[in-house]
Amino acid sequence: MKLTVLGCWAPYPRAGGACSGYLVQTGGKNILLECGNGVMSNLLKHIDFRLLDGVIISHFHPDHYLDLFCLRHAVQGVRRTQPGLKPIPLFVPEQPREPFQMLSGYKGAFIVNPIEKLTETMRNGVAGFEGFLGQLKVSFVKTDHPLPTYAVMVEGERKLFYSADTKWCGYLPEFAAGADLALCEASVIEQDSDYTSVGHLTARQAGELARAAGIRQLIATHFWPEYDLDKIKAEAETGFADPVVMAGEGLQIRC
DSSP states (O other): OEEEEEEOBSSSOOTTOOBSEEEEEETTEEEEEEEOTTHHHHHTTTSOGGGOOEEEOOOOOHHHHTTHHHHHHHHHHHHTTOTTSOOEEEEEOSOSHHHHHHHHTOTTTEEEEEGGGSEEEEETTEEEEEEEETTEEEEEEEOSSSSOOEEEEEESSSEEEEOOSOOOOTTHHHHHTTOSEEEEEOOBOGGGGGGGGGTOOBHHHHHHHHHHTTOSEEEEEOBOTTSOHHHHHHHHHHHHSSOOEEOOTTOEEEO
């Protein structure tokens, strides 16, 4: 499995950066996990959008999905001259209805799969949903965030856990257990911990989540652009009790 970071900032990027976006390549599939502001441009540095096998969006906050509209134009435009190119499977929440219905209308670009309509399943005793992209299994569990939001497990040759945006949820370590790599939001530093009430993890909590799940490799992401990244790293490592990798555009990790 290969993970490429396309964007790591929230809710807006630093100069030259991009918001949430990750390219996951495993089992012969190219999966775009999140597609926030600026992600489309960075995606094209690594692969042609025609090679995408699927897109996963955890929730409908703009920094996680707005560049889907760029991808939509790209796919629909190319299909005028390359009709053999198929629409891309897209996994998204059903709510809020406005963005869901808008994306569902772009039938020339996407085959929309509402997460809530996938097969109900249990992962390590945690109730959620699962779908497939070929032989690649993708599991979802709801997190604690103002909009309907889903943490994700991508299972190919290896397993990747992605926290999405969330407050601390006691069941997330169980859901994440068995992953080879954790990609966790580290949105808040300890001195601002009151802000977790709006649905985010502190950097220390990101480390604690990965440690509780028994995951050996943690990538911290989803950074407030005004924070000192060294401080975020130090606090995440306090929770994880091991070195933490900090996300950045172009970072590539194999596991």
